[in-house]
Amino acid sequence: MSYLLMLSLLPPINTLILVWFVRIHNTHHEGESEKKYLNIFSLMALVIAAYLMIVIILENTLTLQLSIRIFTFIVLMVLLASLLCIAFKAHEKNASNSASESFLAEGSNLIVREDSSNNPLPADDTNSQRTLQQGGNLNLFQAVKTLNFWILFVSMACGMGSGLATVNNMSQIGESLGYSTLETGSLVALWSIWNFLGRFGAGYVSDYFLHTQGWARPFFMVITLMTMSIGHVVIAYGLPGALYVGSILVGICYGSQWSLMPTITSEIFGVGHMGSIFNTITIASPVGSYIFSVRVLGYIYDKEASEEGNICVGTHCFMLSFLIMASATVVGSLTALCLFLRTRQFYGQVVLRRIQNVL
Numbered sequence: 001m002s003y004l005l006m007l008s009l010l011p012p013i014n015t016l017i018l019v020w021f022v023r024i025h026n027t028h029h030e031g032e033s034e035k036k037y038l039n040i041f042s043l044m045a046l047v048i049a050a051y052l053m054i055v056i057i058l059e060n061t062l063t064l065q066l067s068i069r070i071f072t073f074i075v076l077m078v079l080l081a082s083l084l085c086i087a088f089k090a091h092e093k094n095a096s097n098s099a100s101e102s103f104l105a106e107g108s109n110l111i112v113r114e115d116s117s118n119n120p121l122p123a124d125d126t127n128s129q130r131t132l133q134q135g136g137n138l139n140l141f142q143a144v145k146t147l148n149f150w151i152l153f154v155s156m157a158c159g160m161g162s163g164l165a166t167v168n169n170m171s172q173i174g175e176s177l178g179y180s181t182l183e184t185g186s187l188v189a190l191w192s193i194w195n196f197l198g199r200f201g202a203g204y205v206s207d208y209f210l211h212t213q214g215w216a217r218p219f220f221m222v223i224t225l226m227t228m229s230i231g232h233v234v235i236a237y238g239l240p241g242a243l244y245v246g247s248i249l250v251g252i253c254y255g256s257q258w259s260l261m262p263t264i265t266s267e268i269f270g271v272g273h274m275g276s277i278f279n280t281i282t283i284a285s286p287v288g289s290y291i292f293s294v295r296v297l298g299y300i301y302d303k304e305a306s307e308e309g310n311i312c313v314g315t316h317c318f319m320l321s322f323l324i325m326a327s328a329t330v331v332g333s334l335t336a337l338c339l340f341l342r343t344r345q346f347y348g349q350v351v352l353r354r355i356q357n358v359l
Contacts, residue, residue, distance in 0.1 A: 037090040041083060042200065048079045049193050056193075060186040137270030143277045148268055151339045153284045156261060158332025159225050161288015162232065162325040163254030167191050168289070169297050169318075170247070176317040177238050187243060191251045198224075198255025206260060216347035217264050218340040224260070225333035228253035229326040236322035238315035268343060292328070297321045 055072050058064065064072075143149045166173075167188065174184030202220060209215040231249030234242050265278040300321045305312040 034090065034094075037086060037093075041086050042204075044079070044082055044086065045196075045200070048076075048083075049196055051076065051079060053190060053193050056186050056189050060182060137272035138277070139273045140276045140280060143269045143273070144280070148339060148342065149277070149281065151335050151342075152261065152265065152281050155221060155225065155332045155336045155339070156257065156281060157284035157288035157291075158328045158335075159221075159228060159257045159288075160254065160285040161290075161292050162329055163228065163250055163257070164285065164289035165292035165297055165325065166232075166235070166247070166250050167254075168293050169301075172301065173235065173318055174243060175311075176313055177243060177315065178313075179243060187247050191247060194248050194251025195255035195258075198252035198257075199259040200255075201252070202256035202259040203263070206263070210347070214348055216340055216344045217260060217267065218336055218343055220256070221260050221264070221336035222333050222340060224253040224256040225329050225336055229329040229333065232322045232326035232329060236315075236319045236326065238319070264339075268346070292321075292325055296324050 055076075138146070170188050170191070171184050174180075174187065179187075202224065206215075206217050206220045209220075210217055228250055231246045231253065234249065235246035261281065262274070262278050265281060266274045269277050297318065301312055301317055304317050
């Protein structure tokens with residue numbers, strides 16, 4: 001009970017404490033410098049994730065002495081402290097340039113005022129602004145009336161719902177396939193790392209190809225959902241090590257969805273009401289989780305277990321369930337493909353131009 005109370009109270013308390021440190025910073029003068037620090041920060045985050053993965057695997061395969069556990073903990077603290085050092089270094093860099101930045105800002109404001117009074121925008125720029133507003137800044141009621149909203153809703157229900165159902169039933173799946181309690185516990189811990197890698201990787205890769213090749217971001221939804229379906233099939237057949245491989249594929253793709261969905265929402269519907277629109281779409285995640293966890297996995301497992309004495313052992317316990325979820329993610333991938341085809345021209349004409357204007 002106390003553990004559940006901690007889980008329920010810790011996130012909001014954390015948010016309330018840290019919200020006082022949030023500040024709005026003008027970054028257009030120091031974009032390259034801040035990008036350098038952000039890249040270093042991201043690299044260190046990947047190093048920490050790799051370190052945690054190695055430690056978890058070693059603890060799962062070897063019996064580590066207390067001195068070694070203390071050493072690994074100290075190394076972890078040093079790595080975490082390095083992230084704070086990067087943040088403080090970037091803050092010092094920003095503070096040292098604040099005086100010169102304010103001076104340049106005042107000068108540029110004088111130039112802009114003089115320019116705006118004497119040189120009105122040409123007609124081409126006005127047309128460009130109208131083009132950038134197409135499809136953007138819809139409110140929730142306008143977004144719900146569009147087909148793109150419901151395509152995202154179905155894709156999220158299929159992808160995130162089946163991903164949540166997998167991690168929620170990891171213990172029962174491992175038990176039915178003969179994994180030990182320690183192994184299933186390690187798989188749940190590793191899931192968090194796969195989730196992080198999916199969020200980081202999908203964001204970085206989709207940004208790179210959108211900026212350099214002009215690829216519409218929903219294309220990466222198609223790829224991740226198809227890969228997730230492969231992960232479900234791997235788990236379904238329950239071959240030796242299948243749960244490790246399948247959890248990696250499903251975990252990475254599940255994290256990818258949480259990276260791609262909010263960005264796609266802001267790009268298609270605009271950032272004006274992005275919070276309300278995206279959080280309405282995320283209702284699909286618990287809906288999908290309920291359908292797959294209760295109506296599919298739970299129902300089929302209970303039916304199989306009732307024939308064997310309340311505990312089901314073997315690949316048949318979850319094979320049909322994961323094949324159903326694999327089919328659902330294929331459906332989600334097809335709906336994402338429809339979104340890609342519908343928005344490909346929009347990304348080429350509007351989103352890329354919007355990005356170029358910001359840069």
